[in-house]
Amino acid sequence: MPVLHRPRRHARIVTARRRGTVYACPDDVRRCREQRPAGPVRTCVGCRTRAAASGLLRVVAVEGILVPDPRRRHPGRGAWLHPDLGCLRLAERRRAFPRALRSRVELDTAAVHAFLT
Ligand SMILES: [Zn+2]
Numbered sequence: 826m827p828v829l830h831r832p833r834r835h836a837r838i839v840t841a842r843r844r845g846t847v848y849a850c851p852d853d854v855r856r857c858r859e860q861r862p863a864g865p866v867r868t869c870v871g872c873r874t875r876a877a878a879s880g881l882l883r884v885v886a887v888e889g890i891l892v893p894d895p896r897r898r899h900p901g902r903g904a905w906l907h908p909d910l911g912c913l914r915l916a917e918r919r920r921a922f923p924r925a926l927r928s929r930v931e932l933d934t935a936a937v938h939a940f941l942t
Contacts, residue, residue, distance in 0.1 A: 867905035870921040871912025881905040884922070884937055891922055891932040893940040902926050910941050 865878040884891050884906055885899040894903060904925035906912050913934065916922055922932045 869907045869912055869916075870904045870925050871906055871909070871915035874907075876907065878905065880907070882908045882937075882940075886922070886926040886928050886932050889928070889930050889932060891926075891934045891937050893937050895940075906937075908941055910938070913937060913941060 866875050867878045867881050868875050869881060882905070883894040883897050883899075883903045885894050885901060885903050886892070887899070892899070897903070902925075904916075904922055906916060917934055922928070922934065923930070926932070
């Protein structure tokens with residue numbers, strides 16, 4: 826059950842700066858947190874749609890090979906992709922991986938293909 830918050834008549838005016846927004850009181854801060862999507866949001870390099878990072882697969886480049894990183898433990902720059910062959914093919918076609926990962930060489934996507942099938 827959510828806790829009901831009655832506005833206090835003498836509520837202290839508090840300003841909180843978060844992502845450029847100034848809230849008038851703590852209740853406003855709480856309301857805005859509830860409206861924000863849960864967790865970080867990333868853009869799929871295949872279909873370019875924004876989605877919760879938890880629903881996307883992180884991939885990293887290791888010595889010219891694109892490696893799936895489902896546990897997100899690999900250091901360095903990562904690219905985000907829907908765990909979907911269609912998005913993988915789209916990303917390949919637009920050469921999104923070398924661009925997103927700042928790689929000057931073509932990346933071998935076989936390991937990601939294998940991961941998704
Ligand atoms: Zn996608």
